Amino acid sequence: MSLGTPASGANAAGLDSLFAVVNNGPMDSRKIEALWAHVHGLTVLGQQGSYTGAARRLGVSKAAMSQRIAELERAAGVPLVRRTTRSVRLTEAGQQLVEATQGAFEQIARSFEGVKDLAAEPRGLLRVTAPVALARQQLMPRLPEFLRRHPEVRIELELSDRISSLAQEGFDLAIRHSAAVPDTHVAWTLCATRSLLVASRAYLRRRGAPQQPSDLAQHDCLHYLRPQETPAWSFVRRDASGDADKLTVAVKGPFAANNSEALREAALAGLGIALLPDFSVQPGPQAGKLVTVLPDWQAVGAFGEQLYAVRPYSPQVPRAVQALVAYLRESLKDGFDGTG
DSSP, X not given: OOOOSOSOHHHHHHHHHHHHHHHTSOOOHHXXXXXXHHHHHHHHHHHHSSHHHHHHHHTSOHHXXXXXXXXXXXXXXXXXXXXXXXXXXXXXXHXXXXXXXXXXXXXXXXXXXXXXXTSSSOOEEEEEEEOHHHIIIIITTTHHHHHHHOTTEEEEEEEOSSOOOHHHHTOXXXXXXXXXXXXXXXXXXXXXXOEEEEEEHHHHHHHOOOSSGGGGGGXXXXXXXXXXXXXXXXXXXXXXXXXXEEEEEEOOOSOXXXXXXXXXXXXXXTSOEEEEEGGGTSOGGGTTSEEESSTTSEEESSSOSEEEEEEEOOSOOOHHHHHHHHHHHHHTTTOOOOOO
């Protein structure tokens, strides 16, 4: 965010008084205004915990970032940053400065986004994060058409299975395959999803098809790797009256991975039976090569049951975000046909 003058006289007065506290004396208002970008840099440095991360977030060099903080410390007259060999932390004075000015910067950001959104067409940079397999298999085939429709929009897509802090890391939107979304965030449902138990025809010819969930204990099962969890799959079957039987089966097998695309490839190679989200089962040229196992039972609890677009709550949603969410909702409205 480019910063010039403060959002209001009240905010400038607050910064003036704070510098007077940390510097034990008054400071010329013109000098304070020249340091607004530096104070914002200190805020980002506190969030990122490193000069490298803060510099990347602000689009400047690490040397320029370090110089801004040094100039700010000279103006304040006290250390604002505590440096160690592994991390960077704010001192008490630095934290006080960040807390006192954070509201002003948030207001500037909201006001600037509001002005940008007066444009008739969506425009600007969208930073999006999504799980690796979902992004590769389902988002990437769809994003080119969105960008053709909206040539003034640019997208930076981070493929990561790590759950990011959207506000701290500067993401505009996250695509999440989840059972729930934090109350502090706004979520749009893109489509429903389900988990599927699948195997290759070659594996089933060799080992036979399980007839009950308990039979899986005698099969090679390819499971999603989660730390500190004993591999187990849960299933539900409803009878005509609506009553549900639920079974949980401990599983084991020759291969596990924390990526559904890798598990799909292992299943295609005939290594065993895999439990996958439906969006990973049969995209593209792989269609028809995997078949459903135990079709009368629904796997539950392994993956989320909804696909969401998520962003931190804010009074105003940028037009480019609205456009991307609307496009994905339309594109994904029928869900994923993962049956075989």
